[in-house]
Amino acid sequence: MTGVLELSILVLAIIAAVILYKVLKTAKSMVINAVIGLVILVLANFVLDLKIAYTPIVIVICAIGGTVGALLVIVLHYLGLAFC
Numbered sequence: 001m002t003g004v005l006e007l008s009i010l011v012l013a014i015i016a017a018v019i020l021y022k023v024l025k026t027a028k029s030m031v032i033n034a035v036i037g038l039v040i041l042v043l044a045n046f047v048l049d050l051k052i053a054y055t056p057i058v059i060v061i062c063a064i065g066g067t068v069g070a071l072l073v074i075v076l077h078y079l080g081l082a083f084c
Contacts, residue, residue: 033066040070050074052083 041062045052052058052073061069076082 034063037062037066037068037070040067041073044070044074050077052077055083058083 038059041052041058044050058073061073063069065072073083077084
């Protein structure tokens with residue numbers, strides 16, 4: 001009986017380790033994407049002198065959208081539709 005319990009705990013530990021690895025791997029790529037998006041916005045703001053204000057909405061869009069979010073904010077600013 002003890003062997004079955006130990007084997008069950010081992011299998012559960014392996015499953016938990018695999019799930020934790022996948023979650024951390026996804027979180028790592030999300031953080032990298034968010035940082036890249038924010039860096040793109042800061043560089044574009046500095047180099048192109050866009051004067052986009054760093055409001056909480058802009059930061060959230062860049063953090064969630066990453067590169068695409070930063071480009072969206074820049075395009076909307078250029079078109080005069082938002083973030084002016």
